[in-house]
Amino acid sequence: xxxxxxxxxxxxxxxxxxxxxxxxxxxxxxxxxxxxxxxxxxxxxxxxxxxxxxxxxxxxxxxxxxxxxxxxxxxxxxxxxxxxxxxxxxxxxxxxxxxxxxxxxxxxxxxxxxxxxxxxxxxxxxxxxxxxxxxxxxxxxxxxxxxxxxxxxxxxxxxxxxxxxxxxxxxxxxxxxxxxxxxxxxxxxxxxxxxxxxxxxxxxxxxxxxxxxxxxxxxxxxxxxxxxxxxxxxxxxxxxxxxxxxxxxxxxxxxxxxxxxxxxxxxxxxxxxxxxxxxxxxxxxxxxxxxxxxxxxxxxxxxxxx
Amino acid sequence: xxxxxxxxxxxxxxxxxxxxxxxxxxxxxxxxxxxxxxxxxxxxxxxxxxxxxxxxxxxxxxxxxxxxxxxxxxxxxxxxxxxxxxxxxxxxxxxxxxxxxxxxxxxxxxxxxxxxxxxxxxxxxxxxxxxxxxxxxxxxxxxxxxxxxxxxxxxxxxxxxxxxxxxxxxxxxxxxxxxxxxxxxxxxxxxxxxxxxxxxxxxxxxxxxxxxxxxxxxxxxxxxxxxxxxxxxxxxxxxxxxxxxxxxxxxxxxxxxxxxxxxxxxxxxxxxxxxxxxxxxxxxxxxxxxxxxxxxxxx
Numbered sequence: 001x002x003x004x005x006x007x008x009x010x011x012x013x014x015x016x017x018x019x020x021x022x023x024x025x026x027x028x029x030x031x032x033x034x035x036x037x038x039x040x041x042x043x044x045x046x047x048x049x050x051x052x053x054x055x056x057x058x059x060x061x062x063x064x065x066x067x068x069x070x071x072x073x074x075x076x077x078x079x080x081x082x083x084x085x086x087x088x089x090x091x092x093x094x095x096x097x098x099x100x101x102x103x104x105x106x107x108x109x110x111x112x113x114x115x116x117x118x119x120x121x122x123x124x125x126x127x128x129x130x131x132x133x134x135x136x137x138x139x140x141x142x143x144x145x146x147x148x149x150x151x152x153x154x155x156x157x158x159x160x161x162x163x164x165x166x167x168x169x170x171x172x173x174x175x176x177x178x179x180x181x182x183x184x185x186x187x188x189x190x191x192x193x194x195x196x197x198x199x200x201x202x203x204x205x206x207x208x209x210x211x212x213x214x215x216x217x218x219x220x221x222x223x224x225x226x227x228x229x230x231x232x233x234x235x236x237x238x239x240x241x242x243x244x245x246x247x248x249x250x251x252x253x254x255x256x257x258x259x260x261x262x263x264x265x266x267x268x269x270x271x272x273x274x275x276x277x278x279x280x281x282x283x284x285x286x287x288x289x290x291x292x293x294x295x296x297x298x299x300x301x302x303x304x305x306x
Numbered sequence: 307x308x309x310x311x312x313x314x315x316x317x318x319x320x321x322x323x324x325x326x327x328x329x330x331x332x333x334x335x336x337x338x339x340x341x342x343x344x345x346x347x348x349x350x351x352x353x354x355x356x357x358x359x360x361x362x363x364x365x366x367x368x369x370x371x372x373x374x375x376x377x378x379x380x381x382x383x384x385x386x387x388x389x390x391x392x393x394x395x396x397x398x399x400x401x402x403x404x405x406x407x408x409x410x411x412x413x414x415x416x417x418x419x420x421x422x423x424x425x426x427x428x429x430x431x432x433x434x435x436x437x438x439x440x441x442x443x444x445x446x447x448x449x450x451x452x453x454x455x456x457x458x459x460x461x462x463x464x465x466x467x468x469x470x471x472x473x474x475x476x477x478x479x480x481x482x483x484x485x486x487x488x489x490x491x492x493x494x495x496x497x498x499x500x501x502x503x504x505x506x507x508x509x510x511x512x513x514x515x516x517x518x519x520x521x522x523x524x525x526x527x528x529x530x531x532x533x534x535x536x537x538x539x540x541x542x543x544x545x546x547x548x549x550x551x552x553x554x555x556x557x558x559x560x561x562x563x564x565x566x567x568x569x570x571x572x573x574x575x576x577x578x579x580x581x582x583x584x585x586x587x588x589x590x591x592x593x594x595x596x597x598x599x600x601x602x603x604x605x
Contacts, residue, residue: 118333
């Protein structure tokens with residue numbers, strides 16, 4: 001842009017200098033441009049490295065014996081490749097990993113289905129009190145989890161769900177409703193009404209309309225919802241420790257903490273702690289790494305609706 | 307009936323009315339039982355004294371008073387203010403800066419950087435907290451080694467009363483991989499192109515442009531990030547629970563942790579819910595204030 005500005009000035013000079021040829025940048029602009037790219041590329045590299053350095057330490061330490069972690073010092077990266085840490089960590093948290101997958105799958109099935117059906121009626125049907133009801137969902141986004149933590153625990157006890165997976169599944173499914181209904185509704189509203197109407201005219205029942213037309217069209221946003229619920233179940237530490245007593249039933253975040261606590265101050269097993277971290281990180285990195293587009297759209301959709 | 311006759315459009319919708327409540331029911335049942343009922347119960351529960359076994363007794367506002375007059379309240383409020391203020395500042399600076407850097411990269415490099423910076427959002431918070439507890443360990447932790455290398459004294463981060471709060475804030479450095487980064491990046495990528503071009507024509511320097519154009523135009527994004535990170539910081543006592551449990555002494559005690567301990571360690575459920583209600587009120591006031599104060603100046 002500066003290039004054009006300069007050539008205009010050149011035309012106006014009374015000295016009669018020939019104007020700079022059209023389309024050619026004056027010398028210096030290219031160099032400045034390159035320097036600009038280099039500076040921003042360097043800054044980009046710095047923030048990526050700063051973000052990932054703790055993970056590099058985790059990976060490096062997960063392959064070291066406990067003694068080496070301490071004696072090597074933190075800067076000695078990848079100087080030992082001892083995979084036995086992983087077998088110890090795997091035996092400690094694999095069960096919790098399976099629990100997490102089961103709880104997440106059930107939370108996704110219940111939460112995403114309920115939210116999709118709700119969002120479908122909010123977007124495609126007209127009924128009295130719809131706006132008030134929808135406001136009830138939006139208002140939930142303002143209710144902090146610290147307010148509901150204690151009474152939710154009491155509710156779980158009263159329903160005799162304490163120390164069962166229902167104590168996790170149902171609150172996770174319920175907790176996902178406001179955000180998912182919000183995201184789904186926005187997506188469902190883009191489905192052309194005439195498409196659904198013509199199916200109804202052709203004799204499709206409401207159930208068939210949903211199963212044959214709505215679900216296939218909205219698969220991407222349902223996947224987004226599933227990923228968001230999965231991430232929530234995977235990362236939640238506090239709630240499982242509140243409602244699950246049996247260590248064999250707990251999910252991965254709390255499971256990793258239990259595993260660390262079980263090893264105690266025994267430095268010989270220090271490497272296994274880091275191996276357990278890696279085991280807790282990799283599945284989510286793989287899942288979201290492969291479905292990044294859906295994950296990002298879910299996060300940003302939710303935020304812009306606030 | 308008149309409603310039905312008004313237009314064929316209404317007829318179309320009303321035909322499916324019996325179906326609709328069935329469709330909404332699962333979702334409504336979930337939020338009714340597991341969101342609204344607990345929320346209402348919490349707001350009522352603060353007015354009753356209850357240990358979880360004997361029947362609750364009505365106590366009016368005495369539990370709210372008790373908390374506000376408790377010897378630790380002053381410390382808790384101060385710690386909360388430091389943590390909330392600190393993490394809002396940290397979040398805004400780091401995530402906005404990162405978004406500015408990424409938006410200035412060439413398209414392909416920007417896509418790669420965005421991918422790499424978004425991925426760690428799914429790091430389980432527990433793992434992040436425990437890794438930072440390791441990095442902050444005195445004598446052989448990374449931070450101490452770096453300090454030693456540049457000639458700074460060795461510090462006992464988490465066990466020092468003066469540094470424990472700072473250590474809690476340090477967790478997650480460089481604090482980029484978060485929703486706020488995505489919000490800022492989206493805002494910067496959607497800035498009106500003619501304004502950006504005009505600023506370049508005027509020969510505005512990059513830094514000048516950030517302050518004169520990007521930040522004022524991104525006010526709505528700043529508002530969302532301030533509210534989200536503020537609410538998160540008010541509630542997030544998990545690093546404190548895991549690493550210091552409020553200590554050393556009461557150096558890192560916050561209202562959320564006090565609430566958690568009242569209910570789940572001391573069986574004072576009513577007292578805990580009273581603290582929860584106060585926290586809710588604080589967050590509500592904070593949200594409304596942020597919405598008012600950070601109104602976009604262009605709209």
